[in-house]
Amino acid sequence: MNIPDYTIAMVVAIPLLGAFLTPLVSKINDKIRNIFVILVLALNAGLVFLLASEILTKGIKTYIFGAKDLTFPIVRILFEVDAMSIFMAIISSILVLIAVIYSWAFMKENTGLDKYYTLILLLTAGMLGMVLTGDMFNFFVFLEISSIASCALIAFWTDVGESVEAGFKYIVISSMGALFVLFAVALLYGQYNALNIALLSNLIQYTFLDKIALVLLIIALAMKAGIVPMHMWLPDSYGSAPSSVTVILVSATLASLYGVLRVIFTLYGNALSTLIRFDISVNVLIGWFIVALAVISIIIGVTMALIQSDFNRLIAYGAVAEIGYMFLGIGAGIVALGTAYGKIALNGGIFHIMNDALDVALLFLVAGSIYYATRETSLDKLCGLARNMKYTTVFFIIGLLAIAGMPPLNGFASKILIYESTFQINPILAIVAILCSILLLAVFVKVFFSAFMGPKISKYSDVKEVPKSMLISMGIIASIIVFIGLFPDIIISNIVEPASNALIGYSEYVSQVVGGL
Amino acid sequence: MIYNIPYIAVAALILLGLYALIFKRNLIKMVIGITLIESGVNLFLITLGYRKDSIAPIYTSSPGGTMAFPVPQALTLTSIVIGVAVLALMLSLVVHIYRHYATLDVSKIRRLKE
């Protein structure tokens, strides 16, 4: 069943058109605006799944903006979608759809909601554009759109001092990162007079300037992905943003992580195997750099999560630890690029991107529903909520077991791949990873007993369950998590495997553009 | 032949901006620092597209001769408007931070972690 060629462009154009129409639609009334936004996102998710079925069966598709075929000096902008980018697009579109359904009831009494939904649609367009584009400068433009939109969304509750300060910190760090990305793109353009990722990957001879551009790109994109030395913005912005916004922020952060992967595997693909002094090849160097950062971020994430008393900040530090697991899997995959267990590590890393996005999203939705019910996020004051909020407690247990990597659920399926492969590289890595995963379980069990169990105190005796739409969205994520946990090999064989093949087999990505001329 | 003086000016601008961003305490000075880095990167983009004694790539009553590159100029246009957008957002956040904490000093604002 082949779909028209322009669906790739429509995947980004529809959220943009929806965002431009929302201010006009919201002039009618609020309910029609909410329905309009959910319809736009549902249509967009449908298109992404249609495109995914097309890509996973027929391989890479490209789409040129403004012309039918490719002239030799690639002048126009090119969208190039392979299994890895469609994998990230699936995660982003699911999470945004669920976040908007959740925020229907969660955001009812706030003002300025038409701007809120406009910014959510713009953030979706920014993320999908970042993930699907095949042009370096276009990647920078969409990176900037998603960072400005998410900064404004973080500072949504302007009467709370922390969220405005978190928004400012976020925009300073992400505009710094975006400027480094622009400088690196300018460096590459200055040398090779080309902006297309596939063409650049073909032209790069790994001169000293290319090394500077590589370092700048990795530092800037890892900074926006929340790696340890530059992770200070993550707990502040996840902690003080509305929970439905934080769910979308998780997928925005993963889009920057995708940027790191695209730069290392595709842009510098054939430079990875060049030998530098005393015959270490480049990928071993980069791999160990990422693995080291990953281990530090796991340790810092878990230890900081132990001492937090605010629910949102605790989950945010858990998310930092989970991003550390992703980078651990990917870094191990880069170190052992050619070998079998390197492939398993990469599979584990990429699979963990999907699993962790869903787990952290579910936990933030639970935190949001607790905030909705009790207007309180600090754990010391919460007590005995299990009696009245039955469903939320069940969802919290599912989220808790999943993020800690307990067997029946999806966290385990990807973490076992990471443990198994990192053990072959260096046993210490696997031991540290397992210990921190158990610590993470301890952190969330402490939260469970302090917030949900405990005596019934008068203040929360009349707490009632959250409205239906919030429960539905939490239920969707929980069912996806349980489904992936019970049948992981379905997901691995036909989504994760093609994605890691697409990353490693970068020459097919390049020949799709350069080969055709 | 002015060897690489424009690129040295670019490096100087960017380092000035970085100095203002990292070492200055006042919020407004940090925002100015980011704008400085922005203009440094824009200058770098523009100087990449210049050819020896070339004219602007516009054909209307042009004196003729080699033309400068049009693509970096288009990229710089986009980057300037992005700079304006980021600047507008940052300044509105600074106004709100001043309204909450009545100070622009970063060290005082970092709220005491209870």
Next chain:
Amino acid sequence: MSEMSKIVRTISNIAFPFSMIYGLYVIAHGHLTPGGGFQGGAIVASACAMILVAFGSKWTITKIKEKRLSVFESLGAIGFIVLALLGLIFGVAFFSNFLAGSKYLFGTIPPMGSGLANIDTGGVLPLMNFAVGLKVIAGLFVIVLVMAYATTSFKEAKK
């Protein structure tokens, strides 16, 4: 902020039409002379900001509500993306220049090489220039207006 003296207000009244026309000229001739939607829009927005500074934000906000300005801005943005979609329907692909070389509105091809060209060249470019120009005028003016009006209301709240 409060309004300025009488002299400043009359001078800005006189200067406003000229700078407005110059900005619109830069937008309209974007595909011939240096300029285009963004630059011309910025010129007109600075003319409007001059009026805002001269007459104070309270007077300006009574004259034009920010709601109507953000409607103009969405119209400009929708115009731009609809032109791109038309490229998909009539032309070859998303964002293709379906009017260049056709016998319709802006279709004629200018004489090759350096020389003068009349205004109806450039295909879809002038239309896109108008859409982006409208968007930039409304967008930049809304930013300046909202910031000016909000800071004055903060001062009242503080008093």
Next chain:
Amino acid sequence: MLNRNIAAVIVFTVVAVFFVFSALLMHPFGIPEESDMDDYIIDNTQEETGANNGVTSVVFDYRGFDTLGEATVLFTAVAGVIMIFRRLKNE
């Protein structure tokens, strides 16, 4: 506060080295190494897009999608500023 300053100085010098080296190693000003993409645009911008102004033909036709992203950036910034300065219920 001392170790914070030392860390800041280290970060500053490391990043400074990057920018100074890239300034020195870049191709000499005015003599670009390759220019096939821009020559293509300069040569046939007039018959492909019908515009005399090469930069506008790149901005709106060859790389028009960047300008759509560009307009979105401005639209996002305006929506963000209006949202930040909106009147909350309790004001």
